[in-house]
Amino acid sequence: LNRVLRERHLWDTALLKWRVVARLEPQAEVFQYVASSMAPLPAKDYCVLRSWRTELGKGACVIVETSVEHSDGPLLAGGVRGIVLASRYLIEPCGSGKSRIMHLSRVDTKGRTPEWYNKSYGHLCALHLARIRSSFKHMAEGPESKV
Template sequence: MMTQCHFSYMEESVPVALEELGTELHQDWRGYLYTCTTALLKEARDRSRGWVNVSCATDTLVDVAYKKVGDGHPLRLWRVSTEVEAPPLEVLQRVLRERHVWDTSLLKWRVVARLDALAEVFQYVCANMAPLAAKDFCVLRSWRTDLPKGACVIVETSVEHPDGPVMLGGVRGIVLASRYLIEPCGSGKSRIMHLSRVDTKGRTPEWYNKSYGHICALYLTRIRTSFKHNADGPESKV
């Protein structure tokens, strides 16, 4: 009967309203984001536990790994990391406010609602390969810059918001989890780690298993090279 109904966990990627986020943990959205941040820092300490390393064919400077999550949803959690020639606060700014620099598929973006100085509802639309429609995402995101040793974090998850309807005729994708940890690693450099689990809609689980992690790695490559270009400056002809 389930097969005839074409039931799939992929169809259960449904965002909750902002006021419902964290209710299963008896928290509000602030408590939910705090829990996500704590879990991210714990994951960073236990880097080898449960992860399967994958070679990145496009960039040997990016480490790629995945972990299966035992919640019934088929999508893996991907982890990508690399070093960037910029301090954590600059990398944080590049991820939060300068997505157009490193995401060439970005079509439109806006802040839907500012919740406090370190949290907002953010919406963005990315182009997709034909014939798939553009991907629209509406996420709650929060960031912290007060962690030990100058580290920064960004936590994002999809929410439903009345002021964030789908833009440009796109399809609403679901960010199940997106977490950035940016740590200083000496000489003005940072190490950025991104954990990502996103249902872009219109793809098979096999596509995610084969391709999605390498797309995450490509984003980090572009973030890294955007700073490298700035650091090198124009070449002088002698």
């Protein structure tokens, strides 16, 4: 949960800037982030209302996001405002310190054709999930210590 909410910079290589615009409740906030795009497309700026719950059964948790307009959330990098129509993360523990993550997403990145969404967007979502997983891998060289 924390890796998706607070540590996006560790796994999202397109992330340029991010900030919490307003904290509404202990588990809800308005969050703004800017993601880079391939040239010649400008950077995409998203302002989303996101909420999360951890008290689901069997230790599962969920994050729900959708775009909102907020007076304290102007464009950060002079890009184009993208629209998150729906973004849902479901994270379920599956034993041995591992978790299963499911991400359902509908995003209008502005400037893309329906053909691009059909051919490429699913692959980008899968790449994001793979990067989240790889962000947890142990990177140290040498044998593990018995501390």
